[in-house]
Amino acid sequence: MKQSHHSNEPSVTLNIAVLTISDSRTPENDTSGDYLVNSLTDSGHQCIARDIVSNDMWQIRKTLCNWIADPRIQVIITNGGTGFTHQKSTAAAVMPLLDQVITGFGELFRHLSYLDIGSSAVQSDAFAGLANNRLIFCIPGSTGACKLAWDGIIREQLDSRQAPCNFATLYR
Numbered sequence: 001m002k003q004s005h006h007s008n009e010p011s012v013t014l015n016i017a018v019l020t021i022s023d024s025r026t027p028e029n030d031t032s033g034d035y036l037v038n039s040l041t042d043s044g045h046q047c048i049a050r051d052i053v054s055n056d057m058w059q060i061r062k063t064l065c066n067w068i069a070d071p072r073i074q075v076i077i078t079n080g081g082t083g084f085t086h087q088k089s090t091a092a093a094v095m096p097l098l099d100q101v102i103t104g105f106g107e108l109f110r111h112l113s114y115l116d117i118g119s120s121a122v123q124s125d126a127f128a129g130l131a132n133n134r135l136i137f138c139i140p141g142s143t144g145a146c147k148l149a150w151d152g153i154i155r156e157q158l159d160s161r162q163a164p165c166n167f168a169t170l171y172r
Contacts, residue, residue, distance in 0.1 A: 021080035080141030098129035
C-alpha cells in the first residue's frame with residue numbers, strides 16, 4: 001500500500017540533463033528523449049543539457065563525465081543501452097563512475113515493468129546512483145519504458161514535496 005503524500009512547501013526546481021544512448025536515434029526521431037524533456041519541464045524542472053551518443057562505452061563516459069563535473073547539473077537521465085544484448089554498454093560505462101548505487105530504483109523499475117510486460121522485465125538493467133552528488137537514472141530507451149520510469153518513480157522522487165522522502169532534498 002502506497003503511503004506517500006505531498007507537503008505544502010514550494011517545489012524545488014532541478015537542473016536536469018537528458019542523454020539518449022542509441023545507434024539509430026537522431027534529434028528528429030528521439031521520441032524517448034523528447035518525452036523525458038517535456039515531462040521534466042512540465043514538472044517544473046529545467047532541461048539544461050541534452051545529447052544523443054552512440055552505444056559506445058567511451059562516448060557515453062565522455063558525455064557523462066563532463067555533465068558530472070558541471071556544477072549546473074544536478075540530475076542526469078539516460079535512456080537506452082540497458083537491455084540484455086551484447087551491444088548494450090550503458091551499465092559498463094556508467095557503473096564505474098558511480099559513488100553509490102541506488103539499488104531500490106532498479107528493483108522498483110523491474111517490478112513496475114513486470115506488471116506491464118511480464119517476465120521480459122528481467123532483461124532490463126535499469127539502475128540509478130550518485131556520482132559527485134549528481135543523481136543518475138539509467139533507463140531503457142523505449143518511450144514506453146521512459147514513461148513507466150518517469151511516471152512510476154522519477155517524477156515523484158524529484159518532487160521536493162514528496163513525503164516521506166525524495167531525492168530533491170539533496171539540492172535544497
